[in-house]
Amino acid sequence: MLPVLFTVGEFPVKAYGVSKALAAIVAGLVLARAFRRRGLDGAVALALVLHAMLWGFLRAKLALKLKAAQHATAIVTGLECPWANEAGAFVVNALDPADQEAFLRHLGVCAACRHEVIELTPIAQLLTAAGRSRPGGEHRATNIDQ
Ligand SMILES: [Zn+2]
Numbered sequence: 766m767l768p769v770l771f772t773v774g775e776f777p778v779k780a781y782g783v784s785k786a787l788a789a790i791v792a793g794l795v796l797a798r799a800f801r802r803r804g805l806d807g808a809v810a811l812a813l814v815l816h817a818m819l820w821g822f823l824r825a826k827l828a829l830k831l832k833a834a835q836h837a838t839a840i841v842t843g844l845e846c847p848w849a850n851e852a853g854a855f856v857v858n859a860l861d862p863a864d865q866e867a868f869l870r871h872l873g874v875c876a877a878c879r880h881e882v883i884e885l886t887p888i889a890q891l892l893t894a895a896g897r898s899r900p901g902g903e904h905r906a907t908n909i910d911q
C-alpha cells in the first residue's frame with residue numbers, strides 16, 4: 766500500500782489516514798442506524814463520530830508537530846533528544862521491527878542518539894557475553910552483532 770495516496774496542496778493524504786477515515790465513517794453510519802432504531806436522531810450519532818475523527822486527526826497532527834519541534838530544539842540546544850530513551854532498547858534489539866527501523870533512520874539525523882548508542886553498546890556487549898557464558902544461556906542476536 767502506498768503511504769501517500771495523493772496530495773491536496775501541500776497536505777499529503779496517506780493510506781493510513783484514509784483507512785482510519787473510512788473506518789470512522791462506517792462506525793458513524795452503524796451508530797446512526799442504531800440511534801434511529803431506538804428513536805433517536807441518527808444525524809447526531811454521525812456528527813459525533815465525525816467530530817471525534819476530525820479532532821483525533823488534528824490532535825495527532827499537533828502532537829507530531831510538537832514532538833518534531835521538541836526534537837529540533839533538543840538538537841539545537843544540545844538537550845537530550847526525546848527519542849534517546851529508545852537507544853537502550855535499540856542496542857539490545859528489543860524494539861519492535863517498525864520502531865527499530867524508525868530509530869535507525871533517526872540515528873542518521875540525531876547526533877545525541879548516535880552518542881547514546883555508542884555509549885550503551887559496550888554495556889550491551891557485556892550483557893550479551895554474560896548471557897552466552899551462563900549455563901544454558903541463549904544468545905539473542907542484537908544490533909551490536911551486526
Ligand atoms: Zn535523537
